[in-house]
Amino acid sequence: MTILWVLTALVLLGFVLLPVLRRRRGGIEQVPPGHPDAADPAHYGFVRQEELDVRMPGPDQDLLDVLDVVQRTQDHRAAAQLLAGTETEGERRWQRVQAFAGAASLELQQRPGGVSETPGGQWLRVWRAEAPKDPGGAAVHAEFLVQQAWRTSTPGTDEFRIIMEEARDACGQAALLAPGDPVPHIVELAVARGLSYSQPEFEKLWLRILDTAPHHMGAHLAALHYWCEKWHGSRELAMSFAAAAAARAPQGSLLAALPLFAVFEHLPEVNLVSGFYQSEVVTRAVHGALFAVHAAGPDDPMLAHVRHLLVFFLVRSERWAEAMSQLVHVDGHVGAVPWTLSEDPAAEFAVYRALAVAGYEANGGSPATLPH
Numbered sequence: 017m018t019i020l021w022v023l024t025a026l027v028l029l030g031f032v033l034l035p036v037l038r039r040r041r042g043g044i045e046q047v048p049p050g051h052p053d054a055a056d057p058a059h060y061g062f063v064r065q066e067e068l069d070v071r072m073p074g075p076d077q078d079l080l081d082v083l084d085v086v087q088r089t090q091d092h093r094a095a096a097q098l099l100a101g102t103e104t105e106g107e108r109r110w111q112r113v114q115a116f117a118g119a120a121s122l123e124l125q126q127r128p129g130g131v132s133e134t135p136g137g138q139w140l141r142v143w144r145a146e147a148p149k150d151p152g153g154a155a156v157h158a159e160f161l162v163q164q165a166w167r168t169s170t171p172g173t174d175e176f177r178i179i180m181e182e183a184r185d186a187c188g189q190a191a192l193l194a195p196g197d198p199v200p201h202i203v204e205l206a207v208a209r210g211l212s213y214s215q216p217e218f219e220k221l222w223l224r225i226l227d228t229a230p231h232h233m234g235a236h237l238a239a240l241h242y243w244c245e246k247w248h249g250s251r252e253l254a255m256s257f258a259a260a261a262a263a264r265a266p267q268g269s270l271l272a273a274l275p276l277f278a279v280f281e282h283l284p285e286v287n288l289v290s291g292f293y294q295s296e297v298v299t300r301a302v303h304g305a306l307f308a309v310h311a312a313g314p315d316d317p318m319l320a321h322v323r324h325l326l327v328f329f330l331v332r333s334e335r336w337a338e339a340m341s342q343l344v345h346v347d348g349h350v351g352a353v354p355w356t357l358s359e360d361p362a363a364e365f366a367v368y369r370a371l372a373v374a375g376y377e378a379n380g381g382s383p384a385t386l387p388h
Contacts, residue, residue, distance in 0.1 A: 065363065092139040110198075113155045121167055155197070161182055236261050261274045299333075
């Protein structure tokens with residue numbers, strides 16, 4: 017066990033120093049801060065670490081504008097209007113529901129309220145009270161409860177179960193208000209994981225989603241968690257689920273990238289196997305994701321999610337030029353796996369970005385040769 021702690025400490029120390037890197041004999045070497053040969057992501061037009069947006073994986077200016085209005089005025093009407101105008105088909109509605117729920121949950125965490133202070137997220141409570149039949153508000157409330165359960169309590173405790181059961185009821189209410197909208201059922205996938213639905217129960221819920229949104233990438237990512245080894249499945253079940261989804265994906269669908277997410281969910285905590293990221297299983301999943309990104313439409317809301325995970329794997333695989341080509345598209349936003357699993361998503365992203373830049377330059381790359 018001691019050796020594992022030592023190895024982990026060395027890895028973390030290396031991550032702290034990695035942004036200060038330079039080219040040397042075709043490899044990467046640490047140099048002191050300010051060294052003239054240090055790799056500098058700013059030379060490529062990349063955003064400074066402190067300016068990285070941790071709220072979303074990619075740009076959605078309409079959502080950002082509305083979030084600013086809602087949080088500044090504490091008036092829910094702009095959010096209700098945006099969701100009412102967002103089509104139920106596709107991925108964007110699901111992402112916006114998550115964003116509004118996350119904003120309310122974070123507000124409540126920062127301002128829990130008291131005798132003389134209004135609790136954060138009050139606009140969501142007013143929204144539900146003033147428009148109880150608004151399907152958008154109902155979906156946001158259900159997702160808010162799910163996020164509150166994971167954010168404020170421990171799975172398996174009474175508190176967690178109580179909040180999750182309330183969330184399950186809220187999902188049912190939201191579904192009744194919006195027949196044909198997959199979002200309430202997608203929200204319930206997280207409830208199913210938290211409340212340990214049996215596999216037949218989960219599959220019944222999953223069939224309701226397939227009836228309305230058979231190729232919904234966000235739904236598949238949420239379902240994948242259930243089938244993972246750390247929850248209610250196994251490595252084999254998760255990989256099988258991902259492979260089946262990729263095999264039936266229509267042309268242009270990002271579902272071809274799902275196996276890469278399954279691989280990520282089952283990475284060893286401490287990897288001591290040399291060449292793991294060049295192994296056949298990782299390489300095959302990376303190639304599937306690269307194919308999906310190439311075939312997807314440029315306005316696909318889930319495209320940034322796949323690109324962020326590709327950055328992680330391509331850097332680990334020392335495929336520097338390919339990592340840089342993904343960074344060009346996602347830099348500026350870091351609200352995606354794997355960065356959001358860190359306590360400081362922006363710092364985690366910046367480490368991998370610095371590695372990509374240093375590796376790219378160590379192999380002859382420069383801002384002039386970077387594809388856009």
